[in-house]
Amino acid sequence: MPLPVEAAVFALIGLLAGALALLVVPEYFPMARGLTVGTALASALLSGLVSRFTLTGDLLLTLAVTVLCTALLTSVLARPDLAAAARRGNHRRRRHAA
Structure with missing residues (x-):
């Protein structure tokens, strides 16, 4: 298979993986959605x-x-630590010096 076609397949895998991560467990990814999909x-x-290039020939x-x-x-x-804390309602409270 030519490299441009494989690169398009790789890009499709990446987009699907990012979208799937955001759909299945969105609470685990509190940062911007673009960061998850871009990564x-x-x-x-x-x-x-x-x-x-390492595994030549085996698609x-x-x-x-x-x-x-x-x-x-x-x-x-x-x-997941932030998602668990949000579910439990454990929010850290700061004490401000008066």
């Missing part, structure tokens, strides 16, 4: 190209490695 897109393109393995790396790198942004 997923960049990680899919980068990991796809690296795996394409299914390249796509599997791309999906795995994209999921792992997108999950770096997740903040």
Whole structure:
């Protein structure tokens, strides 16, 4: 498969991974939505190209490695600690000096 076609497939994987992360667990990603989708897109393109040149010839393995790396790198942004604190209602209160 030619490189531009594979790059488009990698970009599609990244966009789907970012959208899926925001749809499934939006409370884990409190930052801007563009950051999550952009990170997923960049990680899919980068990991796809690296795996394409490393695993020459095996398209299914390249796509599997791309999906795995994209999921792992997108999950770096997740903040489950903030989501758990919001559910429990534990908000830190500051004491201001009078």
